[in-house]
Structure formats: structure tokens, C-alpha cells
Amino acid sequence: MALLVNMDVPSLVSSWHRSLVTQASHPTFTITAGILLATYFSARYFSSPWRRLPPGPAGYPIIGSALEIFDNKQSFIEKCRAYGEVVYVNLAGQPAVIFNTQRAAADLLDRRATTFSARPRAIVAHELLTNGLFMITEGYTDRWRRMRRAVNEGFRPMAAARYHAMETQEAARLALSLARDMNASTPVARAGHYARYAASLALAIIYDRPVRDTAEDEHMAATIQDLITHLESASAPGAHFVEFAKWKRDALEGHARFTQFLDGLVEDVKRRMVIGEARQCLVRSFIEENQRFELSDVETSWTAGTMYVASVETEVATLEWITLVLATYPEVQRRAQAELDAVIGHSRPPRVSDRAHLSYITAVVREVMRWKPATPISVPHMSEEDEWYKGMFIPKGTICMVNAAACNMDPQACNLFAPVSSMTDLQYQLYGADAADFNPDRYLDGKGQLQPSPPDTKDEGHVTYGFGRRICAGRHVANDALFAAISTILWAFNLSTIGEFDLDRYVDKGISK
Numbered sequence: 001m002a003l004l005v006n007m008d009v010p011s012l013v014s015s016w017h018r019s020l021v022t023q024a025s026h027p028t029f030t031i032t033a034g035i036l037l038a039t040y041f042s043a044r045y046f047s048s049p050w051r052r053l054p055p056g057p058a059g060y061p062i063i064g065s066a067l068e069i070f071d072n073k074q075s076f077i078e079k080c081r082a083y084g085e086v087v088y089v090n091l092a093g094q095p096a097v098i099f100n101t102q103r104a105a106a107d108l109l110d111r112r113a114t115t116f117s118a119r120p121r122a123i124v125a126h127e128l129l130t131n132g133l134f135m136i137t138e139g140y141t142d143r144w145r146r147m148r149r150a151v152n153e154g155f156r157p158m159a160a161a162r163y164h165a166m167e168t169q170e171a172a173r174l175a176l177s178l179a180r181d182m183n184a185s186t187p188v189a190r191a192g193h194y195a196r197y198a199a200s201l202a203l204a205i206i207y208d209r210p211v212r213d214t215a216e217d218e219h220m221a222a223t224i225q226d227l228i229t230h231l232e233s234a235s236a237p238g239a240h241f242v243e244f245a246k247w248k249r250d251a252l253e254g255h256a257r258f259t260q261f262l263d264g265l266v267e268d269v270k271r272r273m274v275i276g277e278a279r280q281c282l283v284r285s286f287i288e289e290n291q292r293f294e295l296s297d298v299e300t301s302w303t304a305g306t307m308y309v310a311s312v313e314t315e316v317a318t319l320e321w322i323t324l325v326l327a328t329y330p331e332v333q334r335r336a337q338a339e340l341d342a343v344i345g346h347s348r349p350p351r352v353s354d355r356a357h358l359s360y361i362t363a364v365v366r367e368v369m370r371w372k373p374a375t376p377i378s379v380p381h382m383s384e385e386d387e388w389y390k391g392m393f394i395p396k397g398t399i400c401m402v403n404a405a406a407c408n409m410d411p412q413a414c415n416l417f418a419p420v421s422s423m424t425d426l427q428y429q430l431y432g433a434d435a436a437d438f439n440p441d442r443y444l445d446g447k448g449q450l451q452p453s454p455p456d457t458k459d460e461g462h463v464t465y466g467f468g469r470r471i472c473a474g475r476h477v478a479n480d481a482l483f484a485a486i487s488t489i490l491w492a493f494n495l496s497t498i499g500e501f502d503l504d505r506y507v508d509k510g511i512s513k
């Protein structure tokens, strides 16, 4: 200490520096430093959590598997089943995982929801086109919580029951329109009828404005379809890498136009509330409960609009699958119709409120949603912290994709991972040895009543509606709408295939929201 006080600091530093330079030129020092550095870096490398990423395809240098997933997401994700329960994919430096079992998805997205409830960033589709107001792509933010709370309250099972009469009425209109259309047996025409049903029902439930045949209603449905098309093209992977400025300009212009349109729909509900002509609907509940929900005007408009956008295509795809399955399985169709004959008879069509007595038809809808999910790959979540799962590292900021089609199967029964994974810890069964087959009876007990659903399916009997805090916000309404349509169609028609039709070879592209 006394020595230091007597020396000036710059000269001390420079003498250390000189001695270091002298030592560095000494061969023993160089070797020792090299060994120390090598030890340091190899210790860092071997202890790095990045060495414990889940298994997955190596991909190409730098871009990883980005091109393959952009080219055909569904078939790429199918190929990744072979790597096991959780698969790691490098998307040009962006970490991503795919969950292939219900257990892994539930363990993380349900049970660690605080970490796994965000969404990946979508600059054009979310930030520019909707200015952060689209609930589906909004992060795990305060705004999302307020929007989600308002929707949850408006669509929880008791509240959803308010819409049963609308669903029954729209289902009857659907059956009539199918009966009047000579081309209804073609998939394109049928999809048009299903789209009309889903759109009219969504507009009735959200704004009390079912689509009738007026020019104004046609314009309303067409404008919302335009919004959906904009969202889809802006979300297409890599779409705006080229000509970003043009995408930006179009998205900002689209945002202003769509906001004005959605505001107009809400204003119309307010006007009808004043004159006592608005029946109960989602927007009316937003307005009446606004003190609690704390949504601004523009948040109210976009939350309502989001519910419409989220509902139509998923319902159309599911209705089409149910139709195809019922036409291909005549014995299932006959049993469902026998149930209708016994419970309802021929004097009136079924109502949604009859569902408690129509267990077999309920089981058919569940089973089609499990077996042929309309959303085979769910909407991605994003992790907000580093996490570990069964010794595998999932870094903060990882995009988490759920392969719902795989999760709805039992790995063992379907031999999902046989080529690579050890089967030892996959010896669990949720759906039974026949999980790969279509069998509505799996949901029924010996007396033909619905039995409790497998664990982690939130009493749905499948995980097609997603997971955790981001689970489908409209699932109770969707279940009612699907039941209303299918029970009415079964009551009114016999479905059969024209000529040879092989359901196993029918490939539906599915919807990836």
C-alpha cells in the first residue's frame, strides 16, 4: 500500500503493460494463455444451454429450414413428427419449436402459460394493417387482456346460450338454401352455403345484423371478406420482404378504411340500442359493460371485427369435414338420424337447446374435430423466458407451433415417432388403441351418454381449439354453430357420396390462422 502511494498510477499501468508484452512474447506464456482460452471457450461451449436444444432437422447453413417452411408449412411440419415430442427448427436464426404431443403442448402452453402466452411479431399484418388492434396476433399485453376479458364474458357458455335461437334460425335458412340449390353437391357451391351461414351467424351474434338479401348486407359481408383477404396476404411468410414500402402504404391505407367500416357497425348497434331495436349481441355487451372492460372506441370496433374474422373460415372448413365424413360413414349417419327421430321426430327441426339429449351427434362433431382438425397447425405462441422441458432448452423468444393433428392422436397407437424416438416415455393413451380411426363412440359411456373428456382437452375431447390463455375465444359459440348446422342437415337430408370417394386420400389444406 505504501509502495502504491509513492508511485504515480500511469507509470504503474505502463510498467504492468510492459511486463505483459514481454511475457506475451515468451513461448511458455503463449502456450499457457492458449490452453486457458481454449479451456474457457470449450467450458462455455459444453455448458451452453443451446447445445441442449430439442432434436430437429439441421436445415441449410444460415437460413436453416426457413425456405422449407415457407414453401409448404403443413408438409414440413408433418415431416418433423419423426423427431419426437418437441422438435427444434431454425428459421434463419429465429428459434422455433413444434409440439407433437398433447402432453408436451399442455405441459408448456397450459401449465407454464405465464411464459408461453405471447405471439410472434407480425409487422405488416399486425402492427401496420391493424395498428396492434387484432386480438389474435396481439402479444401478451394489457390491451390483449382487456380485449380477451370482454370476449370471454360475452362468449362464456352461459352467455353463449343467448344466441341459441339465432343459431337455430340460421341453421334452418342454411338447410333451405341447400335444398334449393341444384349444385349443392359440389364442394365449391356447398362451401358458399356454409360461408353464408357462418358469416350471417357471426354478424347476428356480434352485431345483431344477420345477412339477408339486401345490397347493404352484401356490401357488409364483402367488406369484411376484403379485410380477411388483406390479413391473409399480409401474413403470408415472406410476402413483404420485397417492396416493403408498398406493403406499408397499402397496410396503412387499409387500416384507416377498415377502422372506419368497423366503427360504423358499432355505431349502428348504438343507434339501435337508443331506439330499443338491438337484441342481445356481443357489441351490445361491450357497450353496456364498458366501465368494467375499459375498451376504447377503436378497441371495441376491432375486438368485435376480430371475432368475425376468426370465425368464418374455421367453421366452413369444419362443416365441410363433417359433411364428408358423414357421407363416407353411412352407418354413423343412420345412427345420428335414428337419434334425431327418437328425440325430435319429424314435426320440427332440432334446436341447439336439444343438444343435451343428442349425445351421439355431439360425439360425432367432437370426433370429426379431433380426427380432421380444421386448424391442423394452431396459431403460434411465443416464449417470453428461457425454459427447460425434459432436459431440452427452449430459449426466450422461441416461436411455438402446435401440430394439432398429431396432438389429437396417441403417439403409441399411431406409431408417430417410431423411427427416431425411444417409445419408453410415450406409453400413455388418451384416445385409445384405435386413435387413428374415426369412432364417435370413444366419447360415450355404456348408456350412450357423453363421458368426461380425456385430460387436458378442456372437456372438448380434442385440442383443435388450442391451448393455454390463447385457447380459441369463440369455442363455445363455434360448438353451438356446428351442432346447429349438422343436426339440422341430418334432420333434413341424407348425405351420400357421388361415385367413388376415398376420404383417406382427400387432402384438405387446412387453415393456419
Ligand code: HEM
Binding pocket: 135, 136, 137, 148, 306, 307, 308, 310, 311, 312, 314, 315, 318, 374, 375, 378, 379, 380, 381, 464, 465, 466, 467, 468, 469, 470, 471, 472, 473, 474, 475, 477, 478, 513
Ligand atoms: C371450428 C371452429 C374454430 C376453430 C377450429 C378454431 C380454432 C382456433 C385456434 C386453434 C386458435 C388458436 C389457439 C391458440 O393460440 O392456442 C383460435 C384462436 C381464436 N379463435 Fe377460434 N376457432 C374456431 C372458431 C372460432 C369462432 C366461431 C370465433 C369467434 C366467434 C373464434 C375466435 C377466436 C379468437 C378471437 C382467437 C384468438 C384468441 C387469442 O389469441 O387470445 N374462433 N381459434
